[in-house]
Amino acid sequence: MRPPTPAERLRTHVDRILDHSSVYGSDREDLVEELYGHLWQRWQDGMANGLSSDAAADAAIGSFGEASRLGRDMTSAYHSRLYASTIGVLLPAVAGGGDEPQGYGRARSLLFLTGLFAVIGGAIFLSGQTPVRLFVGASAMLVAFCMTVLAYRALGRRQSWALVYVRVLALGFIAEGIIEFVVKPATVSLMGVVAIVVLPAAFGPDLAGWVSVSRRTGKALGAVIVASVLLYSVPLAASVMPDPTQASAADLSITVSEACTRTAGLVMSGTVTASIRWARTDFMPYGLRTGMSQTDEFGVSSASDTYLLPNAPQFPYGLDDEVVGTTFTLVDTETGRNAAADVTMASWPPFFEVGAFNLGIDPGTIQAGRTYVATFVFVSQRAAGLPDDPAFRIRYDHQGRWGIQAFATCTRPGVASPVTTPDPPEYPIP
């Protein structure tokens, strides 16, 4: 193959510059002609000054400037700063530049998209986290993001650790994609797909050769790279970690009592009263967001020997079709107002069969230090009355994180104790 002529080398240099830019269409055509005209002029000047044709071309190219820097500068001249720092970086990276090997653009695109999604996704996800989780997650995300940015720049400088970073990142995304697909078969991880595209290049000989000019990555740095990639999973892990700024089951107390009206020893009706008091409530439970992501669940249900309820005492009598409720209210004892207006718990319809009923409570309306009284009134469906002591369960589930429940009968009041959440299913005894 014949070596390129000086004029061809000049054109190649112009192409390299523009390959590093995001300038297209007629603007690009004008630039090609203008930049080539400049190099051509300098080439002629060099030869007029006694240089050989090749040496004059070398001098013209050398004095013109580095292709990648000029390309980036050209992008910023044509586009806004936002475009130049985002899409303007990505497009040339995908297209590939001048001297870079096969796969270089794909590897850099993986790094760019990782950083981009880390910023966007991280901001969306973390903004809804509680303060300590937000701090832990954002700190980890920031370190991981900085490492990605460094790797992006380092790959351009042919540093071997950046390629190791790309490999670890790609493998991590693929692993995450597989897990996501197994857990939710209908979902496909976008970054997992990108990583699959990048993986052959990341482990291929071209990129390995490209970074071979730098020192090999040692074990210690390799461990740092793996750790920095794993940092991206910290926000998700932090979202379930204990946060001392949030209330726990120990901060909520519920006592339940049941008053029964009897006729000839049989229970005709009764009132279940639950006294609810928060020692403290959550601090910024939805993080920086306003509004509510989910309600608390507060409910009453029959507790009988026909159901298996964890931690429940064995009660002698099933109530499922034996009683009906007449009212269910929640009152703020400090204001005396029915919580139907203030705590979002409405009075229930006049009659219902007691099974398992839950009401949503906006935890944002609950104030620490106040006592809220829930009252549930029931009557017997049997005209003669209930022969045994009817038992009820009161349960409060807070944000799906924890719950407490208490059982009470006419003769036995109850105090709520922590239980697992969500409420386990109730299996009929065979």
Next chain:
Amino acid sequence: MARQPRGLAVRSLILSILGRREAYGCEVAAELGRAAETADLPEGCVYPALRRLERDGLATGHWVEVGGEIPRRRYYVLTPKGLAELDLLRPAQRPAPAPSRLGEIRP
């Protein structure tokens, strides 16, 4: 005198060059190479700077056929807006006046 940031120096110098006469990129680059503030800059950096002037409406470019095998050239000329900006820059580019004698009034 405090030095201007490099980008501003290039912009000011190009405005100054184009304020004297219309010129094409290679000529502008040659003049920048002679200025102390920009002598070490690669010649290619003149083109993004020229494009920014065009984008900001301070200069316009037009193609001129030269003839023969010489590639045509894109000449740049300042717009009225560019000339106005150059006027704003000029006082700062003037050499500092010589110290006046006590009591002498200088314009």
